[in-house]
Amino acid sequence: MPTVTTDGTTLRYELSDESDAPTVAFVPDVGFGPWMWSWQAPALSGPYRTLVYAARGTDSSDPAEPYTLDRLVADLAAVLGDADVRRVHLVGAGLGGMVALRYAREYGRARSLSLFGVPKSGDRIDGEALSALHPSDPSRLRWSLSLAFTDRFLAESGAVDRIVEWRKAEDATGEALEGHRSAALGFETEPLYELSLPTLVCHGTDDPVVPTAAGEKLAEALPRGRFEAISGKRCCYIEQARAVTDAVDGFVDSVDSADR
DSSP: OOEEEETTEEEEEEESOOSSSOEEEEEOOTTOOGGGGTTHHHHHBTTBEEEEEOOTTSTTSOOOSOOOHHHHHHHHHHHHHHTTOSSEEEEEETHHHHHHHHHHHHOSOEEEEEEESOOSBGGGSOHHHHHHHSOSSGGGHHHHGGGTSOHHHHHHSSOHHHHHHHHHHHSOOHHHHHHHHHHHHTOBOOOGGGOOSOEEEEEETTOSSSOHHHHHHHHHHSTTEEEEEESSSTTHHHHTHHHHHHHHHHHHHHHHHHHO
16 A cells, blocks of 8 residues: 655555546545445445545554644645545545545645535534544444444444444544544634635534534535535535535546546
8 A cells, every 4th residue: 555754744545546547536534444435435435536535543553643634634744645646526424525525625636626525614623522433432332333323224224333343443533533623623714705616515414523504505515516405414515425526527527528
């Protein structure tokens, strides 16, 4: 697996292939390791080059400070640069969506954004719910999934044990987790009317961390924003993986088609 070292921290990433297909890069939410994109990334590989990486403090990437939004944006830039990605469609959830928004403003490589569970400001985040979703006690991980998924998914998907094991192995803990939380809670968008690239804003209808209305407000503030409600909670993009993947695929394809 390739690595890139930036600001003294080594980050791991995985690029699906070296084709000339458009690149879709996935940016992770607070504390989550690369496992969170195990549904979308493989499904989109083929028509696109997909890039998934471990944010600092997750998986085997170094748990090195700082965890500011600017540093996380620079990390994404370093990964894309090392992978020689010149134009990219960014898919980000939560904190990853915040990183994607800031990256799109500061760099010229972003072609579109697909965002999940992202508010205009960190003050719309329920800090207690966010902390409960990422408990410091590993024995609480299974319980914490009630904030990420509906009861039906937890009862019928057969994926709970696998997700718990992935989280134990890959998710941020300690100072790294606290740094991710602080970056999300302190987020403030710069003037969104200046961000003119196509943006698909999706939000779980029962997200306990960020209210659905906050996602709607974000889409309204973006000149080319489009809002779609997704049935589910914080990780609606996993629970409704097939529909979400189809939506992202159709959106990215429409952007690329308009450029041809």
